[in-house]
Amino acid sequence: MFKLVPTWAYNYQEFWDSIRNRNLWLIHLRFSAVLMLLVIFLTSLYLLNVEFSRIQYRAFIVITIAITTYNLFLYFIRSRLTCTPGKFNPLHFSLLQIVLDLISLILLVHFTGTIETPLYMLFIFHMIIGSLILPRSVIFLIATIVLMVFTSMVAFEYYDIITHHHITALHLDEHSKNFNYIISSLGIFIFTIYTSVFITSRIVGKLYKREKQLKETLEQLNEAEKSKQKYIMGVVHEIKTPIAAAQSMIEIIRNGYVSEIDDKVKSKLDRAKIRNDEAITLINNILRISKLKLLGEVVQEEVDIIKVLRKIVEDRKELLSQKNIDLNYEDGTTIKPIVKGDEVLYELIFSNILGNSIKYSEENSRIEILVDKTKNNLLIEFSDRGIGIPKEDLEKIASQFYRASNITSGKFEGSGLGLSLVKEILEKLNGSMKISSPSKIGSEKFPGTTVNIKIPFSEIKLEQK
Numbered sequence: 001m002f003k004l005v006p007t008w009a010y011n012y013q014e015f016w017d018s019i020r021n022r023n024l025w026l027i028h029l030r031f032s033a034v035l036m037l038l039v040i041f042l043t044s045l046y047l048l049n050v051e052f053s054r055i056q057y058r059a060f061i062v063i064t065i066a067i068t069t070y071n072l073f074l075y076f077i078r079s080r081l082t083c084t085p086g087k088f089n090p091l092h093f094s095l096l097q098i099v100l101d102l103i104s105l106i107l108l109v110h111f112t113g114t115i116e117t118p119l120y121m122l123f124i125f126h127m128i129i130g131s132l133i134l135p136r137s138v139i140f141l142i143a144t145i146v147l148m149v150f151t152s153m154v155a156f157e158y159y160d161i162i163t164h165h166h167i168t169a170l171h172l173d174e175h176s177k178n179f180n181y182i183i184s185s186l187g188i189f190i191f192t193i194y195t196s197v198f199i200t201s202r203i204v205g206k207l208y209k210r211e212k213q214l215k216e217t218l219e220q221l222n223e224a225e226k227s228k229q230k231y232i233m234g235v236v237h238e239i240k241t242p243i244a245a246a247q248s249m250i251e252i253i254r255n256g257y258v259s260e261i262d263d264k265v266k267s268k269l270d271r272a273k274i275r276n277d278e279a280i281t282l283i284n285n286i287l288r289i290s291k292l293k294l295l296g297e298v299v300q301e302e303v304d305i306i307k308v309l310r311k312i313v314e315d316r317k318e319l320l321s322q323k324n325i326d327l328n329y330e331d332g333t334t335i336k337p338i339v340k341g342d343e344v345l346y347e348l349i350f351s352n353i354l355g356n357s358i359k360y361s362e363e364n365s366r367i368e369i370l371v372d373k374t375k376n377n378l379l380i381e382f383s384d385r386g387i388g389i390p391k392e393d394l395e396k397i398a399s400q401f402y403r404a405s406n407i408t409s410g411k412f413e414g415s416g417l418g419l420s421l422v423k424e425i426l427e428k429l430n431g432s433m434k435i436s437s438p439s440k441i442g443s444e445k446f447p448g449t450t451v452n453i454k455i456p457f458s459e460i461k462l463e464q465k
Contacts, residue, residue, distance in 0.1 A: 388447030
């Protein structure tokens with residue numbers, strides 16, 4: 001029994017996506033082939049004055065209609081297929097397409113002269129396409145069946161068992177009775193078919209092997225990432241214990257349970273408590289991010305987006321002041337947007353984006369934050385007059401470890417992970433991000449960058465401000 005789906009590809013979505021794309025490509029190609037057949041037939045009939053018999057004429061019409069009909073059927077059912085190895089899946093769908101095409105081509109070849117028609121060379125084309133999709137054993141079996149059927153047709157016509165449909169415009173003499181012509185044509189055809197299948201399937205086999213290795217590597221990386229996040233969670237949790245203990249001791253001393261303390265010492269303890277609280281908050285945030293990376297876990301709570309955004313702006317005031325950057329904040333909404341999600345993750349989003357705007361802007365620059373809404377979305381726009389992003393880098397700027405080509409080494413610190421983290425978090429929160437450069441407030445010297453954040457309106461609870 002032949003196995004269509006390789007074991008390693010059972011749960012490999014990229015493999016199924018590529019098969020789906022090839023199936024759709026075949027359907028589109030078939031529509032083009034039908035159009036080409038009509039053009040050839042009408043050109044032969046009315047421009048070249050090729051004489052077709054009544055049987056040939058009817059056969060051509062029936063075959064063309066049949067191809068168009070089953071192609072429309074295939075087009076409408078393709079999207080309903082599930083990628084389940086044990087059931088009818090996209091690979092079975094590919095096999096069905098190839099079999100239907102080969103049957104149509106066999107009939108078309110028969111009614112246009114069999115060994116005399118150049119159309120039988122299209123079998124080679126179909127074998128190459130089949131080799132790109134189906135396993136080597138399956139396509140070799142199909143190639144053998146096709147060659148047996150074609151050879152049998154030629155033999156039956158040679159011995160007058162079936163009718164030979166000759167086209168005078170192609171050959172004045174009927175080559176179906178020329179033994180030497182038949183043997184030489186069949187020999188070259190068989191050699192070409194098997195050679196094409198062997199070479200193509202061998203190349204595809206190597207590509208599948210590489211894809212299998214890539215899948216295994218990705219799985220290993222995912223496992224390594226999980227191990228790393230588990231390690232981080234373990235370490236951070238251990239760090240939290242002595243900090244929490246120190247927090248308790250500070251509270252005991254601050255509240256005078258050990259001995260009376262003067263106001264100066266109490267002030268120092270208050271500052272120590274604040275810093276300790278910040279450390280515990282930071283640890284909890286790291287644990288949340290690790291859970292997001294490890295489990296895809298997002299805390300679902302009501303988040304006041306505007307409050308979170310203003311908090312981030314407030315936290316950056318000192319840095320803005322140091323670089324003398326003017327920050328213009330405008331809220332065009334008439335509502336208080338409360339979004340379902342994780343407040344810490346929203347803080348990370350705004351902190352990363354605003355942090356980048358400040359980092360990549362020179363002194364005495366300007367940053368603009370606009371908040372607005374459409375019918376379906378809450379929109380938050382960050383624009384700056386920084387160094388901007390080259391056009392060729394825009395599509396890749398949110399990829400992990402990628403940094404724009406215009407960033408001067410050593411001048412701007414960074415790992416290239418910030419925007420990729422923002423993108424990942426937004427996807428988890430059903431939002432989206434669009435980055436453009438130059439920004440709408442940019443200048444020729446400092447083109448700047450605009451980052452648009454979009455949050456679905458269905459996730460927002462409306463409260464009058």
